[in-house]
Amino acid sequence: MRKVLQKWKLTTKNVSLRDYPVPLHEKRRLREEELELIRNSNTKFWGPWSTCGECLCVRSTLDRLHQVARAFKLWERALIAISGRFGSGISSYFSFLRFLLLLNLVSSVFIFGMLVVPTLFFTKDDVHQAPPGSDDPCISPSNNTESEGIFIDLFTGQGFLRDSILFYGHYFKGTTDGSSFNIRLVYLLVPLVYLLLCGLYLMRRTAQGIATRRVRSRDYKTRISTKVFSSWDFCAQGVGMSLLKQQSLSNEIKSHLAEELWLLNLEGLSLGRRVHIIFSRVLINSVILALLGCAFYSVHLAAVVSQDYQGITPILALFTQYLVPIVISLVLILLPPIFMLLVKLEGHSPSAELTLTLIRCVFLRLGTLGIFFFSLGQKILCYGSEETSCNVCGHNTQFKCWETSVGQEFYKLSVFHFLHLTMDFLLLQAPRSFLVSRVKWRVVVWLGKEKFSLPQNVLDTVYGQTLVWGGLFYAPLLPLLNIVFIFLTFHIKKFSLYRLCDASQKLVRVSTSRILFYFVLLLGLMTTFFPLIYMVTSVRPSRACGLFTDYSTTWEYVQNSTRSAMAIKDLSYVTSDLFPFCLLGIFSIMLTSYISRVRQYEHIIEELKDHLTYQIQDKIFLVRTLKEADDAPGQEMDHQEHQSDTP
Amino acid sequence: MQPCTMWNLCAAGKTESCELPGSEKVYLLKQDCTFFTRKEILRLHARFYELAPNMVPMDYTNDPEVRLPLQLIINMPELVENPFKERIVQAFSEDGEGNLSFNDFVDMFSVMSEMAPRELKAIYAFKIYDFNTDNFICKSDLEQTLNKLTREELEAEEVTLVCEKVIEEADMDGDGKLAFADFENMISKAPDFLSTFHIRI
Numbered sequence: 138m139r140k141v142l143q144k145w146k147l148t149t150k151n152v153s154l155r156d157y158p159v160p161l162h163e164k165r166r167l168r169e170e171e172l173e174l175i176r177n178s179n180t181k182f183w184g185p186w187s188t189c190g191e192c193l194c195v196r197s198t199l200d201r202l203h204q205v206a207r208a209f210k211l212w213e214r215a216l217i218a219i220s221g222r223f224g225s226g227i228s229s230y231f232s233f234l235r236f237l238l239l240l241n242l243v244s245s246v247f248i249f250g251m252l253v254v255p256t257l258f259f260t261k262d263d264v265h266q267a268p269p270g271s272d273d274p275c276i277s278p279s280n281n282t283e284s285e286g287i288f289i290d291l292f293t294g295q296g297f298l299r300d301s302i303l304f305y306g307h308y309f310k311g312t313t314d315g316s317s318f319n320i321r322l323v324y325l326l327v328p329l330v331y332l333l334l335c336g337l338y339l340m341r342r343t344a345q346g347i348a349t350r351r352v353r354s355r356d357y358k359t360r361i362s363t364k365v366f367s368s369w370d371f372c373a374q375g376v377g378m379s380l381l382k383q384q385s386l387s388n389e390i391k392s393h394l395a396e397e398l399w400l401l402n403l404e405g406l407s408l409g410r411r412v413h414i415i416f417s418r419v420l421i422n423s424v425i426l427a428l429l430g431c432a433f434y435s436v437h438l439a440a441v442v443s444q445d446y447q448g449i450t451p452i453l454a455l456f457t458q459y460l461v462p463i464v465i466s467l468v469l470i471l472l473p474p475i476f477m478l479l480v481k482l483e484g485h486s487p488s489a490e491l492t493l494t495l496i497r498c499v500f501l502r503l504g505t506l507g508i509f510f511f512s513l514g515q516k517i518l519c520y521g522s523e524e525t526s527c528n529v530c531g532h533n534t535q536f537k538c539w540e541t542s543v544g545q546e547f548y549k550l551s552v553f554h555f556l557h558l559t560m561d562f563l564l565l566q567a568p569r570s571f572l573v574s575r576v577k578w579r580v581v582v583w584l585g586k587e588k589f590s591l592p593q594n595v596l597d598t599v600y601g602q603t604l605v606w607g608g609l610f611y612a613p614l615l616p617l618l619n620i621v622f623i624f625l626t627f628h629i630k631k632f633s634l635y636r637l638c639d640a641s642q643k644l645v646r647v648s649t650s651r652i653l654f655y656f657v658l659l660l661g662l663m664t665t666f667f668p669l670i671y672m673v674t675s676v677r678p679s680r681a682c683g684l685f686t687d688y689s690t691t692w693e694y695v696q697n698s699t700r701s702a703m704a705i706k707d708l709s710y711v712t713s714d715l716f717p718f719c720l721l722g723i724f725s726i727m728l729t730s731y732i733s734r735v736r737q738y739e740h741i742i743e744e745l746k747d748h749l750t751y752q753i754q755d756k757i758f759l760v761r762t763l764k765e766a767d768d769a770p771g772q773e774m775d776h777q778e779h780q781s782d783t784p
Numbered sequence: 785m786q787p788c789t790m791w792n793l794c795a796a797g798k799t800e801s802c803e804l805p806g807s808e809k810v811y812l813l814k815q816d817c818t819f820f821t822r823k824e825i826l827r828l829h830a831r832f833y834e835l836a837p838n839m840v841p842m843d844y845t846n847d848p849e850v851r852l853p854l855q856l857i858i859n860m861p862e863l864v865e866n867p868f869k870e871r872i873v874q875a876f877s878e879d880g881e882g883n884l885s886f887n888d889f890v891d892m893f894s895v896m897s898e899m900a901p902r903e904l905k906a907i908y909a910f911k912i913y914d915f916n917t918d919n920f921i922c923k924s925d926l927e928q929t930l931n932k933l934t935r936e937e938l939e940a941e942e943v944t945l946v947c948e949k950v951i952e953e954a955d956m957d958g959d960g961k962l963a964f965a966d967f968e969n970m971i972s973k974a975p976d977f978l979s980t981f982h983i984r985i
Contacts, residue, residue: 155817155894158907160878161887164817204821217984225979362950363974365926366913369933371866371896372984379865380935387934394942746956753957 294545306541440512462553547608603661818894854882867932922961
């Protein structure tokens with residue numbers, strides 16, 4: 138036993154007693170022995186600290202801290218219950234919701250503490266109204282739509298909300314005149330730094346997830362040995378759930394075998410069949426591109442129409458204002474099922490079908506958002522059109538405070554996204570499950586209850602978070618709103634999972650869903666981050682409201698403040714044309730060296746594997762030869778005895 | 785004598801100079817040998833006691849040898865739905881038949897908890913999946929594993945095919961069965977192993 142443990146200690150560093158694979162009474166005995174040794178060897182004050190490498194004190198304190206922290210985690214009990222009943226794949230979706238809640242909380246705390254509190258404290262009453270009688274067309278107040286009642290204002294962001302702390306227009310430069318707290322710098326830098334930090338963190342988690350999967354499984358295909366030994370979720374409890382899990386596991390294994398068969402068949406295809414497959418793929422891809430084009434064009438049209446509405450009845454006005462979110466939601470409801478149907482005709486393997494559909498859905502969602510930005514930019518900042526109204530002020534004079542309008546659009550999108558979720562729950566899922574449980578028509582039975590589709594739910598949540606990030610600069614309190622939305626989403630989804638949905642037949646892997654989540658979140662962040670950088674550095678801020686009325690771009694303020702602070706003329710090299718190319722060259726070299734090292738290591742691993750096989754075969758051969766050599770003298774002796782017996 | 789707190793237990797050799805109530809002595813010593821805190825170990829003891837109130841003592845000062853039979857343990861709600869419940873209990877029992885003392889009981893849940901490292905879990909997972917306890921996972925062990933996992937929904941030839949594939953993927957020394965080194969190598973490539981191979985109690 139001592140020898141086993143000594144060997145164990147040599148191979149693993151910092152192994153504590155509880156990591157030893159021996160029964161508990163052995164561990165206790167060993168602990169007594171070690172304590173005895175310590176007691177006898179050194180009785181000075183620093184004795185115990187120097188002989189036990191990591192003092193037990195520190196470790197048990199840290200453990201205690203971990204235990205306490207775990208008790209305070211939000212929704213911990215609920216997550217445990219969900220993972221027990223539905224598996225760890227589905228409970229990972231709910232832990233993603235918790236992660237998003239944390240992200241939004243961090244940003245709200247910063248923004249609230251650094252922006253809202255100073256603004257509320259230092260507000261002078263009418264400093265931020267425009268001085269009356271100014272003739273500048275960019276500043277004089279336009280005849281904006283009046284407030285249409287508090288309820289409708291809540292949904293459109295007009296009226297009392299427009300000038301509140303929710304939107305950009307409320308913050309003005311006079312807030313902290315005379316104190317050393319520079320609110321402009323804070324307003325500019327806090328969202329940018331936050332988004333940058335989020336992006337770096339997400340990049341790191343994505344890279345970790347991909348590295349784990351890539352390194353651990355050598356290629357992107359899951360091995361069947363992994364499926365056999367790590368598919369069964371040992372913490373699943375609940376009566377009858379094991380039957381369901383066993384069915385889904387056998388389905389998964391069957392589909393794995395079917396995929397292997399499909400791959401084998403692929404090699405034996407005739408030329409005619411291959412041409413047919415290529416032709417159908419080209420056709421279907423062009424159909425899908427056409428559908429995407431239609432979707433984007435309809436979003437663009439809706440954006441144009443909604444900005445041009447004139448005074449009509451309030452309800453119709455509300456509907457027109459919400460036209461863009463409605464169109465986007467329709468597009469997102471209709472197109473993914475069509476994609477799922479079309480992809481079956483392309484002749485891919487089953488797992489490739491899923492991945493392809495997912496990629497297309499992600500592209501659809503982010504593309505609609507991008508098109509919306511573009512049409513907004515076209516309307517407000519006159520890109521690509523010949524309108525002369527932008528020549529005077531640098532932006533469309535219809536919008537005196539265009540940042541607030543942009544913020545309102547994001548606000549409306551966010552609110553509608555949440556409303557869509559609630560409507561879906563109330564008007565689609567609940568009646569469907571009610572019907573299925575009460576009515577026994579054939580159509581209804583075939584339709585069945587809603588299945589909890591993890592990828593679609595993840596994409597939905599990521600889309601909601603992307604909206605919040607996009608609008609962060611123009612509506613600083615959007616994360617606070619999103620916290621409320623996420624909290625309600627968690628409970629709605631939990632309720633629908635428990636009561637309204639069928640347990641899904643497909644097993645979902647935690648590692649796959651994690652990569653999906655972080656990667657798509659990162660993509661969403663990048664989709665909003667780069668337009669924001671562009672807006673901050675190249676677009677003229679509105680002169681009628683906000684913090685940067687005197688500057689030609691928002692970023693100019695930072696440049697002005699830092700120019701006198703330190704002599705950073707050298708940093709101008711960073712923005713010159715040559716710098717990105719140099720950076721690109723350096724990154725390419727680094728990437729090439731990493732990839733070649735990876736290939737070399739893979740080659741070495743294969744060689745070592747062969748080496749190991751040969752060694753074992755040599756060993757077997759030697760053992761066999763020895764055995765034969767042992768038997769041979771025995772046989773000779775028998776032969777001699779027999780000979781001596783016979784005469 | 786002053787009562788024992790965490791701080792004066794840390795320094796070596798101080799266990800005698802502070803006063804421990806008799807039944808708690810055992811739990812404090814166990815603290816470092818498992819991944820559980822004192823409160824959790826006491827809770828485990830309550831669960832252990834519930835399984836057989838007439839057999840399990842409350843006072844452990846004399847270190848009694850009480851073993852509960854297999855049938856009682858596998859009816860716990862955490863284990864009853866698990867197809868490998870008998871093998872799990874047998875892997876942690878000293879006699880290999882599934883009779884667990886309280887030490888073994890705590891050990892079992894400690895190794896299966898989320899805090900145990902991958903290497904430790906791999907050792908016990910190997911013991912669990914080795915049905916004939918010959919220190920190798922051979923083809924018949926794999927067939928039994930598959931049948932338990934899928935409740936015999938797969939056809940016989942599919943089962944054989946899957947077993948052959950698993951051995952082909954994982955066996956490195958070419959002897960047709962998986963030794964512990966092969967198993968550990970394969971598990972190190974499974975990203976989900978740690979999250980599925982744990983039992984919450």
